[in-house]
Amino acid sequence: MASEEPLFDPTLKKRKKKQVAFTEDPLGADADPTAPAPDTIDSTTLNGDAVDLGPTTAHEAMKEGADKKKEDDEFKAMFGDMKKKKKKKEIPLDFGNDSGTSTPTTTTAPPAEAPPAIIASDDLDFSDIKKKKKSSKKKAAFDLDAFEKELNEHKAKAAEDEEEEGVEPSTHLDHLDEAELGEDPFAQGEAPVGVEAGTEAWLKSDRDYTYQELLTRFYASLHAANPSLLSSSSQKRYTIAPPSIHREGNKKTIFANVTDICKKMHRQPEHVIQFLFSEMGTTGSVDGAGRLVIKGRFQQKQVENVLRRYIVEYVTCKTCKSPDTLLTKENRIFFMACESCGSRRSVNPIKSGFQAQVGKRSKNKTG
Amino acid sequence: MSVQNLTTFDPFADEGDPLGDSQDVGSQADYIHIRIQQRNGRKTLTTLQGLPKQYDSKKILKAFKKEFACNGTLVDDEKMGQVIQLQGDQRAKISNFLTENGIEKSTIKVHGF
Numbered sequence: 001m002a003s004e005e006p007l008f009d010p011t012l013k014k015r016k017k018k019q020v021a022f023t024e025d026p027l028g029a030d031a032d033p034t035a036p037a038p039d040t041i042d043s044t045t046l047n048g049d050a051v052d053l054g055p056t057t058a059h060e061a062m063k064e065g066a067d068k069k070k071e072d073d074e075f076k077a078m079f080g081d082m083k084k085k086k087k088k089k090e091i092p093l094d095f096g097n098d099s100g101t102s103t104p105t106t107t108t109a110p111p112a113e114a115p116p117a118i119i120a121s122d123d124l125d126f127s128d129i130k131k132k133k134k135s136s137k138k139k140a141a142f143d144l145d146a147f148e149k150e151l152n153e154h155k156a157k158a159a160e161d162e163e164e165e166g167v168e169p170s171t172h173l174d175h176l177d178e179a180e181l182g183e184d185p186f187a188q189g190e191a192p193v194g195v196e197a198g199t200e201a202w203l204k205s206d207r208d209y210t211y212q213e214l215l216t217r218f219y220a221s222l223h224a225a226n227p228s229l230l231s232s233s234s235q236k237r238y239t240i241a242p243p244s245i246h247r248e249g250n251k252k253t254i255f256a257n258v259t260d261i262c263k264k265m266h267r268q269p270e271h272v273i274q275f276l277f278s279e280m281g282t283t284g285s286v287d288g289a290g291r292l293v294i295k296g297r298f299q300q301k302q303v304e305n306v307l308r309r310y311i312v313e314y315v316t317c318k319t320c321k322s323p324d325t326l327l328t329k330e331n332r333i334f335f336m337a338c339e340s341c342g343s344r345r346s347v348n349p350i351k352s353g354f355q356a357q358v359g360k361r362s363k364n365k366t367g
Numbered sequence: 368m369s370v371q372n373l374t375t376f377d378p379f380a381d382e383g384d385p386l387g388d389s390q391d392v393g394s395q396a397d398y399i400h401i402r403i404q405q406r407n408g409r410k411t412l413t414t415l416q417g418l419p420k421q422y423d424s425k426k427i428l429k430a431f432k433k434e435f436a437c438n439g440t441l442v443d444d445e446k447m448g449q450v451i452q453l454q455g456d457q458r459a460k461i462s463n464f465l466t467e468n469g470i471e472k473s474t475i476k477v478h479g480f
Binding site: 282296297303353356358 | 404405
């Protein structure tokens with residue numbers, strides 16, 4: 001406890017100023033530069049605790065819920081206690097709310113607050129922090145604080161459970177704010193939620209570390225060290241542009257981007273075209289603009305299927321599935337050499353099979 | 368005494384010479400090719416090429432014609448041998464028919480779009 005206090009001192013001083021503003025303006029808290037709008041809404045309703053804080057931000061909603069629980073518990077537990085104490089507590093609770101609104105919004109406070117949050121998962125510390133805030137706000141004597149502490153600790157051990165719920169999200173939020181400020185948001189944003197606090201917990205303990213803990217710790221540190229690993233893993237898929245197929249007249253199909261696709265696959269267009277013709281059992285030619293004119297009607301899906309088969313047969317390496325291959329011709333036999341794994345193998349020659357007689361025999365030269 | 372490691376053993380002995388059996392390297396003789404050709408309009412033609420010798424293509428053609436309710440013919444090609452020609456797109460049906468009657472699916476190659 002005592003060791004944490006010096007850490008908090010600067011923030012507390014900062015807050016003192018703000019909190020002075022609070023005391024002057026109990027309703028509006030216009031001194032808050034970051035979030036003026038919700039506070040004004042509060043002022044309209046006067047008892048902003050329960051109703052209006054909720055919709056403004058999720059953070060506040062969490063805290064409100066906790067505060068509501070606190071209040072309920074207080075009402076339940078405090079029937080036996082004195083009414084004065086009630087008042088005292090209710091006032092600080094309101095301030096607690098205000099401070100709660102101020103903590104996530106102000107950017108200066110969280111970084112200072114966060115490290116202790118990591119250090120101490122105990123909730124009592126946070127309640128103490130809140131009390132410190134209260135004390136600073138009120139500028140009241142320490143006796144009052146002591147009273148409040150005692151009251152809080154004695155009366156509401158049941159309420160502490162709720163306080164835990166109320167406080168923990170605030171720690172998460174602080175972490176998030178820290179992550180936003182930090183250089184790589186992914187690593188820090190992920191880590192603090194479960195891992196950093198967890199590491200602090202189980203690194204000190206003597207028990208055997210579970211596999212899951214170590215695994216998450218490893219990945220957290222790995223991604224923190226090199227954030228480039230985060231995004232690159234899933235983008236390895238081999239993609240080419242879909243073939244753009246148009247109809248020329250009634251009986252011919254134009255495959256416009258055949259050269260682009262061949263370039264993408266690192267294959268000679270002649271090879272690809274030969275394969276297309278033999279597979280589709282037709283003929284055609286390349287026109288002046290580099291487009292392929294295919295005899296017959298073909299839809300984009302059909303050409304896509306044939307291209308897919310070509311890629312499987314002549315582009316992807318059979319050993320490592322990498323599309324990074326080279327096709328070379330040696331002694332009338334095509335060889336496919338993989339750039340990534342170094343394997344080299346011959347591929348089937350493209351052979352057009354039996355071509356049935358279609359159309360008029362008189363048009364056919366051989367017929 | 369014989370040392371096992373020193374005995375000469377050809378692991379590919381029972382495979383035979385891969386290049387000796389067929390005339391040209393990488394021939395398509397061991398595959399059954401099912402192809403499709405477009406005719407005028409929506410009409411198509413399916414050709415079955417490379418049927419193993421032990422099957423009687425005439426009888427198989429007859430079975431195809433009855434099963435698929437289409438006409439067909441047997442074409443003698445100098446290079447490809449006997450080729451079954453069927454009217455319409457019968458590729459999937461032929462492939463099913465052949466696999467159901469005990470031909471390895473890996474030996475069947477379906478071409479076309």
